[in-house]
Amino acid sequence: MAHDILYLGVDGGGTGCRARIETPDGAILGAGLAGPATTRLGIEASVTAIMTAATAALDEAGLTASDWPRVRAGIGLAGIGRKGAREALEATPLPFASVAFASDGLIACIGAHGGQDGGIVIVGTGSFGLARVTGREERVGGYGFPISDEGSxxxxxxxxxxxxxxxxxxxxxxxxxxxxxxxxxxxxxxxxxxxxxxxxxxxxxxxxxxxxxxxxxxxxxxxxxxxxxxxxxxxxxxxxxxxxxxxxxxxxxxxxxxxxxxxxxxxxKLKPVDADAVAGAIWMAKQG
Incomplete structure (x- = not known):
C-alpha cells in the first residue's frame, strides 16, 4: 500500500549518523548509516552525512529521489547549539516536504519517553542531563571536558x-x-x-x-x-x-x-527507554 506521506528520522551524532524511513503507522521501510554528522565538522559535512544516511534508507525502502517531496523529516544533530549552526542548516536547501531540526540530545529524550515529559542523563565519554517539561527544554551539565562532564x-x-x-x-x-x-x-x-x-x-x-x-x-x-x-x-x-x-x-x-x-x-525514579533517538526524530517530524 502506497502512502502519500512518509517520515524520516535522523540521529546525527559525533561518531555516526543513523536514518530511518517509516510509514505514518510506524512500519519501518528502510534504514541507513553514515559517518559523523556533528556540526563541529562544518555544515557541509553535516548535511552530506545526513543525506548519505537518508539516501541509504530510501534505497533500502525501494524508493527513489522522486519520493523525497512526500517525506517529512525530523533531524537531531550534535552541535546544533553552536553559534550560527541552526540558521545555516535551515538555510540549506533539502529535498524534503518539511524539516524539523533539534539537538541529538533532545531527540534521544523524546524517543526515551515516547514524546511525554521526562528526562535523560547521558553517561558516556561525556555526561549531561536534559529534560522536556511542559514544552520547555531543561539542560544541566555537559559544558565539556575537563571543566564539566562529571561522572563521565x-x-x-x-x-x-x-x-x-x-x-x-x-x-x-x-x-x-x-x-x-x-x-x-x-x-x-x-x-x-x-x-x-x-x-x-x-x-x-x-x-x-x-x-x-x-x-x-x-x-x-x-x-x-x-x-x-x-x-x-x-x-x-x-x-x-x-x-x-x-x-x-x-x-x-x-x-x-x-x-x-x-x-x-x-x-x-529511573525507567527504561521507550524507543531510540531516531524514533524521537520521527515523532518531531510528525509534529511539524
Whole structure:
C-alpha cells in the first residue's frame, strides 16, 4: 500500500549518523548509516552525512529521489547549539516536504519517553542531563571536558590518572588499579605528562572500563573514583527532578555500569527507554 506521506528520522551524532524511513503507522521501510554528522565538522559535512544516511534508507525502502517531496523529516544533530549552526542548516536547501531540526540530545529524550515529559542523563565519554517539561527544554551539565562532564568516562579516566600520579609519589596507597594505570605509562610520570599534552576526552575515557572493573572487584581507589562519579550522576538526575522531570532514563555507554552505584532515591525514579533517538526524530517530524 502506497502512502502519500512518509517520515524520516535522523540521529546525527559525533561518531555516526543513523536514518530511518517509516510509514505514518510506524512500519519501518528502510534504514541507513553514515559517518559523523556533528556540526563541529562544518555544515557541509553535516548535511552530506545526513543525506548519505537518508539516501541509504530510501534505497533500502525501494524508493527513489522522486519520493523525497512526500517525506517529512525530523533531524537531531550534535552541535546544533553552536553559534550560527541552526540558521545555516535551515538555510540549506533539502529535498524534503518539511524539516524539523533539534539537538541529538533532545531527540534521544523524546524517543526515551515516547514524546511525554521526562528526562535523560547521558553517561558516556561525556555526561549531561536534559529534560522536556511542559514544552520547555531543561539542560544541566555537559559544558565539556575537563571543566564539566562529571561522572563521565573521560572524568573517570582523569581521576584515575590523578590518583595514580599521587600513588607514584607515595601520597596515596598504590592499589591494583593505580598500578595498572601507571603501567600504561611504563611507570613514568613524564610519559603521562607527554600523553596528556595530546589527549582528548575520548583518550581519557579509554581508562573507564579499567576503573569500573577494579571498582567492582573492591579496589579502594576504584571504589572511591566510581562513588564520586555516581554522586555526580545523582546530582544531574536530581537537578532534572527539581526542574519538574517526572521520570529519567539513563543512557550512554557507561549507564548500565554506573547505575548500580547510584543512590536509592535516584534509582527508584529511573525507567527504561521507550524507543531510540531516531524514533524521537520521527515523532518531531510528525509534529511539524
Amino acid at each position: 568516562g573521560a572524568d573517570l579516566g582523569l581521576q584515575a590518572i590523578r590518583l595514580a600520579l599521587r600513588a607514584f609519589d607515595g601520597r596515596v596507597d598504590r592499589t591494583a588499579l593505580l598500578g595498572d594505570v601507571l603501567a600504561r605509562f611504563e611507570n613514568d610520570p613524564a610519559a603521562a605528562v607527554a600523553w596528556m599534552d595530546r589527549a582528548t576526552a575520548t583518550d581519557y575515557a579509554t581508562f573507564a572500563p579499567l576503573v569500573m572493573r577494579h571498582a567492582d572487584n573492591g579496589d579502594p581507589a576504584g571504589r572511591r573514583i566510581v562513588q564520586g562519579a555516581a554522586e555526580q550522576v545523582d546530582g544531574l538526575c536530581r537537578a532534572l527532578f527539581d526542574r519538574g522531570a517526572p521520570r529519567i532514563a539513563l543512557i550512554g555507554g557507561l549507564s548500565s555500569a554506573i547505575e548500580p552505584w547510584l543512590a536509592p532515591d535516584v534509582r527508584r
